[in-house]
Amino acid sequence: PYILPQYNATNGGKVYINLGNISEDILKDGKRFYENGLPTPSAPSPIDATNWGSVPRNPIQVTNAFSNVPADRVFQDVGFDGLSDTAEIVKRQLYLDELAANFGTGSAAYQAAISDPSSDNYRHYRDGAFTANDGLLERYKNINSPQGNSPINDGGEFSTAATLYPDAEDLNRDNTLNETEEYFQYKIDIKRSDDPQMQIGSNYIVDRKEVPVSLADGTTRMETWYQFRIPVGSYYGKVGTIPDFKSIRFIRMFMTEFEDSTTLRFATLQLTRNIWRKFQSKVDSTGLYTAASTAPLNVGAVNIEENDKRFPLPYRTPREIQRVQTLSNNGVNLLQNEQAMQLQFCELVQNDAKAVFQT
Known part of the structure; x- marks a missing residue:
């Protein structure tokens, strides 16, 4: 984090992850919005006005498709405010x-707002208005905006549409508006690389790797990648009445408390099932299943692709293990990732034991 020197003095921020049931009512009005329910010259339909904009009066989305009339697209592909x-x-x-009044009509802030007051206009990363000086952040800044993200193909060399379907307040496409907020919440602190919370063993960090990176100006610098592994049972807080992990439908992530615009780069983002579970009772031969000791035990995994430079103990493939070859889509032979189970325990007293079992 904070690879640019001007951000070294900042206090960082936090990343929150919500795991559970998340409200699909993006614009909080209690009404289900879907773009293809908006009226067009060829297919008029009733709408209701809300504090945000317009919403179809009929909450039932019969089809998940825009009007077949090409001229109608501009009236429907307008984003979640319906405007x-x-x-x-x-x-x-x-x-x-x-x-x-605050900045003047000639200011950059006013001109940007008057051209798109809701700040929801879509722009493809290959838009012709971009120049060679526009980097990745500028090109992808509006790639997730909903207004105009489904343009009709104009016969160009490539499609500029982000999706072919109308945007709707229905994330799982079950034709209902879920307004329930009940989830498990996890918190990750993002600090400078020399901060104690960004070291292995803290803040869910299980490994970090420093690699040389070649920059566009021809120079090279070291950058640090972190591997976070968050056990689902180690949640920071619980919102609502969600009882357990048997019905998890959504994942939501958001960032807060940063002092400036911040971009996070994820090499991978995975929800992984661990088939090895901790044995929660005392390990003995009595068969009484008495409570286990409070000595901590962590169950994880290490692999050759992610942990080969781990400090102080880098992972190495055992000599008797041969990695299996697999054929990729482009015909290149690749070696599958070899991994092993990792057990971490401490404060284990004499004659005490910890165990895991496979599910």
Whole structure:
């Protein structure tokens, strides 16, 4: 984190992960929005006005597709507020007037707001307006915006659409609006690399790897990658009445408390099932299943691709193990990742024992 020197003095921030049932009501109005329910010149339909914009009066989305009339697309592909840029100006006039009073109508902030008051316009990373000086962050800044993200193919060399389906407040496409908020919450602190919380053994960090990176200007610098592994049972807090992990439908991530715009890079983001479980009772031959000691035991995994430079004990493939070859899509022979179970325990007193079992 904070590979640029000007951010070294910042206090960092936090990343939260919610695991459970998340409300699909993105714009909190209690109404289910779907783009193809908006009226068009060829297919008028009733709508209701909300504090955010417009929403179809009928909450049932019969089909998950736009109108077959190409000219109707501009009336439906307008984002979750149901408003075009022109309608957004009318709806957000008080906001625009406040910007004009504080910064002036010629300011960059006002000009950006007047062109897209809801700040929801989609822009493909290959848009012709980009120049060679625009980097990845600029090109992908608006790739997830909903308004205009389903343009009709104009016969170009490649499609610029992010999706072919209408945006809707229905993440799992079950044709209902789930407004329940009940989930397990996990917290990760993001600090400078020299901070005690960014060391192995703290903050769910199980490994870190420093690698040389070649930059566009021809120079090379060292960057640090971290491997976080969060046990689902080690949640920071629980919201709502969710009882257990048997019905997990959504994952939500958000960042907060950062002092400036921050971009996180994920090499992989995985939800992994561990078939090895901790034996929660005392290991003996009585068969009484008495409570185990409080000595901590962590069950994990190490592998040759991610932990070959682990400090102080790098992982090595055992000499009697041969990695299996697999054929990739491009015809290149690759070696499958070889891994082993890892057990970490401490404060184990004499004659005490810990165990794991396979499910």
